[in-house]
Amino acid sequence: MGKRRAALLMAGVLAVTGLAGCGGAESQDSGAKEKVRLMVWSPSEDQSKDSGQWLQNTCEDFAELHPEWDITFVYGIADEATAANQVAQDPEASADVFMYANDTLTIMTDANALAKFGGKYREEIETTNSPEVLESLVKDGDLYGVPFTTNTWFMYYDKSVFSEEDIKNLDTMLEKGTVSLPFTNSWYLPSFYIGNGCTLFGDGTDESKGVDFSGEKAAEVTDYLIDLAANPNFEIDADGSGLAGLRDGSINAIFSGSWDANAVKEALGDNMGAAALPTYTLNGQEKQMTAYAGSKAIGVNPYSKNMVAAVELAVYLGSADAQKTHYELRNVIPCNTELLEEKSIAADPPVSAQNDTFNRTSILQPFVAKMNNCWVPVENMGKGIRNGSVTHENSAQQTEDMNEAMNSDGI
């Protein structure tokens, strides 16, 4: 009799766990571990053996912290810049947790492919990040990601060529050494226009206000840029030529981001300097070069079958511990407010330069949908100046054309 009862009980338990397995999240109280499958996408460097397999290790730590789940991780490669396109195109086939650059946020929200963070998770994220960083991930009052680094560009320079005083002004630098800037890259070029009062979507969030890169204030920048490109001490940085120039000494300052910190260190050694953006002299007046700044964040797929686990993992991947190992392994500059106060981190030149840029010489890169139209025209302006098709004679007209194109869908 006892045996039969035990057998019945066993069958019952099996049936319950079996059913619960189908039900997904409701099985926590059944005692058995819930099987969870999480697909995680990150840039390849986060997973490579050479840089310490940050992602795998952090995910395994996460699994240990959550014994209630039996997690199977599936890793995939998608860098922050392009993950959004993949996720937006087919959210159901995309990762549960992925990393994205905040300027691609609307690509995903337009495709209903990005989950919001709320409640205790949002509070946790808000207490560990500065309002400026959070602002880069908030749309219509909702938070869409866990920030893990700020994302902007600043200046690396050779201390043996430029003094602390020189690096305050680009034109002073050009007299003393050779400077290189990714002139045909529309992430860098607008810094001159924004510095002279050109605006994008009002304060960056008002789509209806459009882009204002027109009129005298923009045309005189175009003229400045034509002269800059023609300056023998200025080199256009493309396909890594700036970094190569730093190595062989033909270039003394470049504009880039934290991802190049190691390479610059190798090239310049102790002479490596990093600083926020300089000013430039336009018609005798000092104007501040102003970069686009944003953040990189961890996002969650709304189609995820294990929402709780996915959100927990996202928050963990953006936690202080994870950011610290990320910084140690890959020089990814943390944005967690507590970490930034640690002396060893704050003293690192790229960290201070990036934070200085973020706080002082940048604007939050707009991520309204129409921002999508702003990249190609500026890139073409850069190329036009390089190729000589934009000249002092037609600069005003070309600038208006660029402004028109930035405000148009091209239809």
Place this chain on the structure above:
Amino acid sequence: MLKLMKKEDGFSTPYTCMNAIKKGGIETKLSMVLMGFGNFVHKQKIKGLLYLAVEAAYLVFMLMNGIGFLSMLGSLGSVPQKEVWDEANQVYVYTQGDQSVLILLYGVATVLLTLLMIWVWRGTLKSAYKAECLDKNGQHVNTFAEDLKSLLHENLHRLLMTPPMAAICIFTILPLIFMICMAFTNYSKIGNHLMLFDWVGLENFKALFDSNSILGSTFWSVLGWTLIWAFFATFSNYIFGMILAMVINRKDTKAKGFWRFCFVLSCAVPMFVSLLIMRTMLQPNGAVNVLLRNLGWIGADASLPFFTDPTWARVTVIVINIWVGVPYTLLQLTGVLQNIPEELYEAAKVDGANAVQRFFKITLPYMLYVTTPYLIVTFTGNVNNFNIIYLLSVGDPVTDLASTAGKTDLLVTWLYKLTIDKQYYNIGAVIGILTFIILAVGALLTYRNSKSYKEGGI
């Protein structure tokens, strides 16, 4: 349509669908509703049951899903994604909204399935009528086994053609119709219509043909360059390939195999590799410019504008295309050259024709005769030559800042930019359709007028 098919078949059959409806007995007429009934009554039980099973399967599918799919096709869905705040777990939970793309796809598939069903329905009527006639006249009615056997003999074509036809329907025709449908919707990033979109009729075509819009002016300039490119890319390859082939094929040329090997060698490197290397070499600070500077042929900081000046860029892509394309033409034409009967040349020589006359009177007509279809295919291929343009110049340079296409963009690379980079899927579909129409009309006209079609019927 029926008449036309009969003409082509060369024989007519009394067992048509119309005859079945008009002259068939009650059991044949009943087959209209209860498929396979006629066959079932007239000694073809298994065939009748199979028809019935097909009908049942179709009806079940339509009742379960099909009607739903069809009814959604009109509106293409309207329910947006919903989110619910799960207080217990502190997360947002999302329920899936309508996805217009999937609704469109399923709808188109259901329509195709229904057309297929109508075709089967006609088949069942014909088959029932035939069985009825044969049975009533006391003739032999095929058993199922005999039907199966006939598939290996007189009906072999049905057996062999069915799998490829099915594959073409599923993998070519269905996606094609699906894509064509997109051209009549507002499926585009503009106005946030990526998840839910609607039918807009001919709006997109209007925008494209409106020469005042940016899109319209871009379209005509891209189309013009596409045709110029296709012409030069095709004939430059053809002419240079022909010259090489003839030089190598001359009687007095020694070591023909070696020369052919040399020229074909560039095929050995995958095309995209050579193209990307070319691209890097021709950049303003690339190897070629650096070399020219070091030689002192151009100024120390000057560079030749290979991809930065519109005319230079256009010539550059055509020239590089010669380099990667000539080996293929060379091989193709060598075969044709060797086929020209030697007697023709000898007779011409006896008559006193010189080399030029022999070329224009014998070689060229013969080659054109054989290779016109090849030329048409190459021309079409060049209109759609994505690789060369996208890997070499990416469509650059863009001189008109407002336009979405560069000066070397072909329709197909522009289409790629519009769909993949900009996510204007509807406009992309319109351009795809127009490219198809232009190509199809051009190819058919040239082909029909070619000598090889008129005389040989290749």
